[in-house]
Amino acid sequence: MQRLAALIVLTLTATLPLRATAAEVTTFTLDNGLDVVLLEDHRAAVVVHMVWYRAGAADEQPGVSGVAHYLEHLLFKGTDDLAPGEFSRIVAANGGSDNAFTNQDYTAYFQRVAADRLGLMMQMEADRMRDLQLDQADILTERQVVSEERNLRVENEPGALFSEQRNAAQYLNHPYGIPTIGWKHEMESLTLENALAFYRTYYAPNNAIVVIAGDARPDEVRRLAEQYYGPLAPTPDLPPRVRPQEPPQLSERRMIFEDPRVGQPYVVRSYLAPERDAGDQREAAALTLLAEVLGGSSQTSELGRRLQFEEQTAIYTSAFYSGVSFDDTTFGLVIVPVPGVTLAEAEAALDREVQAFFERGVDPEQLDRIKMQWRADAIYSADSPRRLAQRYGIALTSGLTLDDIAQWPDIVQSITPDEIIAAGRRVYDKRNAVTGWLRAPEAAEEVNQ
Amino acid sequence: MIRRILAAAAIWLGASAAAFAVDVQQVTSPGGIHAWLVEEHSIPFTALEIRFKGGAALDEPGKRGAINLMVATLEEGAGDMDARSFAAAREGLAASYQFDVFNDTMSISARFLSENRDEAVALLRQAVIDPRFDQSAIDRVRQQVLSIITSDATDPNRIAGRTFDAMAFGDHPYGANRNGTAASVTALTRDDIVTAYRNVLTRERIYVGAVGDITADELGAMLDSLLGDLPATGPALPADVVPAIDGSVTVVDFDTPQSVILFGHRGIRRDDPDYVTAYILNEIFGGSGFNSRLMEEVREKRGLTYSIGAFLAPMNHSEMIYGQAQTANERAWDTVRVVREEWGRIAQGVTQDELDEAKTYLTGAYPLRFDGNARIAGILVGMQMAKLPVDYINTRNDLVNAVTLDDIRRVAKRLYHPDELQFVIVGQPGEAPADN
Numbered sequence: 001m002q003r004l005a006a007l008i009v010l011t012l013t014a015t016l017p018l019r020a021t022a023a024e025v026t027t028f029t030l031d032n033g034l035d036v037v038l039l040e041d042h043r044a045a046v047v048v049h050m051v052w053y054r055a056g057a058a059d060e061q062p063g064v065s066g067v068a069h070y071l072e073h074l075l076f077k078g079t080d081d082l083a084p085g086e087f088s089r090i091v092a093a094n095g096g097s098d099n100a101f102t103n104q105d106y107t108a109y110f111q112r113v114a115a116d117r118l119g120l121m122m123q124m125e126a127d128r129m130r131d132l133q134l135d136q137a138d139i140l141t142e143r144q145v146v147s148e149e150r151n152l153r154v155e156n157e158p159g160a161l162f163s164e165q166r167n168a169a170q171y172l173n174h175p176y177g178i179p180t181i182g183w184k185h186e187m188e189s190l191t192l193e194n195a196l197a198f199y200r201t202y203y204a205p206n207n208a209i210v211v212i213a214g215d216a217r218p219d220e221v222r223r224l225a226e227q228y229y230g231p232l233a234p235t236p237d238l239p240p241r242v243r244p245q246e247p248p249q250l251s252e253r254r255m256i257f258e259d260p261r262v263g264q265p266y267v268v269r270s271y272l273a274p275e276r277d278a279g280d281q282r283e284a285a286a287l288t289l290l291a292e293v294l295g296g297s298s299q300t301s302e303l304g305r306r307l308q309f310e311e312q313t314a315i316y317t318s319a320f321y322s323g324v325s326f327d328d329t330t331f332g333l334v335i336v337p338v339p340g341v342t343l344a345e346a347e348a349a350l351d352r353e354v355q356a357f358f359e360r361g362v363d364p365e366q367l368d369r370i371k372m373q374w375r376a377d378a379i380y381s382a383d384s385p386r387r388l389a390q391r392y393g394i395a396l397t398s399g400l401t402l403d404d405i406a407q408w409p410d411i412v413q414s415i416t417p418d419e420i421i422a423a424g425r426r427v428y429d430k431r432n433a434v435t436g437w438l439r440a441p442e443a444a445e446e447v448n449q
Numbered sequence: 450m451i452r453r454i455l456a457a458a459a460i461w462l463g464a465s466a467a468a469f470a471v472d473v474q475q476v477t478s479p480g481g482i483h484a485w486l487v488e489e490h491s492i493p494f495t496a497l498e499i500r501f502k503g504g505a506a507l508d509e510p511g512k513r514g515a516i517n518l519m520v521a522t523l524e525e526g527a528g529d530m531d532a533r534s535f536a537a538a539r540e541g542l543a544a545s546y547q548f549d550v551f552n553d554t555m556s557i558s559a560r561f562l563s564e565n566r567d568e569a570v571a572l573l574r575q576a577v578i579d580p581r582f583d584q585s586a587i588d589r590v591r592q593q594v595l596s597i598i599t600s601d602a603t604d605p606n607r608i609a610g611r612t613f614d615a616m617a618f619g620d621h622p623y624g625a626n627r628n629g630t631a632a633s634v635t636a637l638t639r640d641d642i643v644t645a646y647r648n649v650l651t652r653e654r655i656y657v658g659a660v661g662d663i664t665a666d667e668l669g670a671m672l673d674s675l676l677g678d679l680p681a682t683g684p685a686l687p688a689d690v691v692p693a694i695d696g697s698v699t700v701v702d703f704d705t706p707q708s709v710i711l712f713g714h715r716g717i718r719r720d721d722p723d724y725v726t727a728y729i730l731n732e733i734f735g736g737s738g739f740n741s742r743l744m745e746e747v748r749e750k751r752g753l754t755y756s757i758g759a760f761l762a763p764m765n766h767s768e769m770i771y772g773q774a775q776t777a778n779e780r781a782w783d784t785v786r787v788v789r790e791e792w793g794r795i796a797q798g799v800t801q802d803e804l805d806e807a808k809t810y811l812t813g814a815y816p817l818r819f820d821g822n823a824r825i826a827g828i829l830v831g832m833q834m835a836k837l838p839v840d841y842i843n844t845r846n847d848l849v850n851a852v853t854l855d856d857i858r859r860v861a862k863r864l865y866h867p868d869e870l871q872f873v874i875v876g877q878p879g880e881a882p883a884d885n
Contacts, residue, residue, distance in 0.1 A: 043491060046817055085740055093806060095813010112817050144752030151707035152755050152775050156605060263600035299536030315596045338592055369540040376543030376562055382492050383821045
């Protein structure tokens, strides 16, 4: 049931944990502060070149939500040396593909090309790191494009609107409560000045990490990086990365989101949860395993077994936790009830089973199987340099170090059943929780059931 | 610096992806099962892709959704294991088996470690040869399928696809979604599922690609054990079908801010001698690789959409060219107009520059597809099903480079017919303007 899972999970925060890695890793820092990480893989003459900025939606000023993402689009609109669209055209003319993405904690640009084009990619990324040049017509057209992107991803998807509302309720003070793509009313009035202010501050070598994966050698990468990125001036007074933090959360939040386009009602509960911190990853590792034990596999997880197989209350259950985050993240649970089971009953079943699990403890055989899959992931993940590069980029822009990344697999393997239960009891505090019901308005739901 | 960069690009192009080559071995198992293999021993695992030609189009009349439900239940218990014991065994081996079905094919995508390959294959064999189809498993999975059908009923993308397919293909299996309807799925019995299994998983329709830490001899023995006990033959495949569309615009009223626009007409067969030319043309027109004409005209110049594209869809029993865009309701008719204009313009052919750019992109991008064992295994199977020769990977770029502007002109005229272009709009675009 891949599709059902995709349908629901996509509307939540990214759930894939950052796992083990296996590659030859080289790293160095240029004089201007640019960090470079090389992950070697010489099976094919292909290279992935990514530039990660330690700046995302959560680094925006109040009132201009969506500007980090809007700027990401504008980076393709030309520099003092390149005409609008020229960047991608040159990548394509070299047989490569390129794209970019923005999240709360980072903005990243990448190209996949034949290994002998790495220098050209660096030359062009270095150019647009400091020399963006925009004209008014381009930026207005592109604002319409990002509006259509919001329509596509959010306004047309009740599950995504629901997710925005839950997230806004989850964070009382931290900007993670504001959607990356921006609130509709703010993103529709973003200006060139808004975008340039963000650009001038954050797009600088001392705020960037270049991650290269594939068929490249350390001495070559260093030579090219010094040649192309070396001359760039850093931002002298780069602000420290301190966002408004959460106060103690004292009151449970509950919401019902109704939309006639909802075909399948469901319940999502999320809790504020600690993220992986540099040098301190045990709690996050325990929560990562907790998510797998509770809701990882439909057939063998605690919730799947009890609610989908035995009691048959649910069509689908899941637990999610993404430990890779600069500030506090969330731990969450999903239940999609079978027809005839109300959302209230489904939510009660979920709570009952989680409590019963805390009493019962972790099934050691299940934990062994999960840890076996984590060990295997070190082998499987070596097959995709692109995904490896992505994992490194996300971890490094979330405040983790290469050491943290290297130690993570062993930390996960060392987590005990007791630590998992203890971490679960700590996170499972309703005062930190948002519970959301998604359903069609009553009349419509009766027709469905 | 634009000039300088382009000059550098041109020089590097000279030294382009010439070194690229993939060593594909043709393997025939002792029992007579054919497979293509790429050995890659640097990482200790193997990706195996098995496809059965036929897929959900083999649903019997009135039983739409049977094959989809069968495939979704394959993993839910086999031999003496119920669904949970089977999953636990698979997880303990850190293997993965994914069963998928489309109208033309059913696929098994497996991945297993070298250290426990024999056990992982033996376990997969149970699901393939000895699935249980317990009534309780069928009923549980049926609920999941019904939930998907319910969600799809209010999903504008799904509504658009469903409306287009029903119009174009009518009573042919292509005319109805492979999930089936709530009524057809609810009515399926265990016997229907068993019949679906016997009809789809047959030896005469198997195609295999394997990539990874395995030798030809090991692969041959493995395939015999895994697939050798399947029945030899299955029922006849459905007849070919010509899409019944008339170039009109169908609007499906749906209360949502952004209209989904699906468009298309008859395309070109994969085994047509002009297929490569058509592929290049479509890349220029609506491909995803670089600034296609549709992206340029609809997104870059007018900001009407976030994404728009077109693609060739050569199926076993029909062939189509489709495109899709999403745009705010009030701009939907503008988008339809621009798409139809561009459809007329591409029918006139392209410039030499456009052709050259597309060739450079396509030939350069081709090696990048061979990105990981599973992807390569999928490509190997796709090539066999399209009846391509085993050295195709190493000659494909020559085929692309050989296409001339005259070829393009001829095929453009043959392929694109703006008058026949059928649109489905799901949303609230308002009244059609007079010229539409």
